[in-house]
Amino acid sequence: MKTTNRIFSYSIILIFSISLTACSGSDGMDGAIGSQGPAGVNGQNGVDGQNGVDGNANVIASNWLDADWNLTNDPTNKVMRIPITEISQDVLRDNTLVMVYLMQYGTSSIYTVPSAGRWFNTWYSFTFGNNSLNYDGIIITLKSTDGVALTEYQSTANRGNRFRYILIPANTASGKSSIDYSNYNEVIKHYGLSY
Numbered sequence: 246m247k248t249t250n251r252i253f254s255y256s257i258i259l260i261f262s263i264s265l266t267a268c269s270g271s272d273g274m275d276g277a278i279g280s281q282g283p284a285g286v287n288g289q290n291g292v293d294g295q296n297g298v299d300g301n302a303n304v305i306a307s308n309w310l311d312a313d314w315n316l317t318n319d320p321t322n323k324v325m326r327i328p329i330t331e332i333s334q335d336v337l338r339d340n341t342l343v344m345v346y347l348m349q350y351g352t353s354s355i356y357t358v359p360s361a362g363r364w365f366n367t368w369y370s371f372t373f374g375n376n377s378l379n380y381d382g383i384i385i386t387l388k389s390t391d392g393v394a395l396t397e398y399q400s401t402a403n404r405g406n407r408f409r410y411i412l413i414p415a416n417t418a419s420g421k422s423s424i425d426y427s428n429y430n431e432v433i434k435h436y437g438l439s440y
Contacts, residue, residue: 304436305412309348311402316384320394327410328382340415343373345383346429350398350405355429358385358408364399366391383410411438 310327317324345358347369356362359370371385385408389395398404411432425431433440 303414303416304438306433306436306438307410309407309409312387312400312406312408313402314387314400321389321392323387323395323400325385326382327385327408329410329412342413342415342426343371343383344411344413344426344432345371345385346409346411348405348407348409357427357429361390362399366393367395367399411436 307327312323312325314323314325316326347356347358347360347362349356349362352363354363356369359368361367362369366389368388368390369385370388371383373383387395387400400406413436424435432438
């Protein structure tokens, strides 16, 4: 029996030695690269950012302002004051192009002030600045040119009489001589202003 155990032990050692020798060899060749897997799901789009400031940030435009004859409201002569506080007095007085536009009842046209607007017997004009340190606005005047009382169609806000000013500092206006400032649509388009 001792012989059988010994033979069995030698056999085990021999099998173990053969398996160790058989396992140690050189690496085999790499296999072929497999095909690419499917694309992953697209991520969600990010939130849009805010629009930037207009390129002509120094240009100031009012909203359309109702006619409000707050200084003089006579039948043939009307005067209103529009305060302007958006920019400094030095810029207002010395280095700013001031444009005033008029919208009126019964027409889609926008008129440059000074003008008669759409009426033959009126004159709309404005002044800006009077060399006073405290002056901060535009004075708009409406006059009857024939002495006949002005009608509500020519003067009142409830009949569509509105004004808008646009302030264009000299450094923004310089080099822009090709613009027709009497053409309201051209001005707002050029400066990127809302209608």
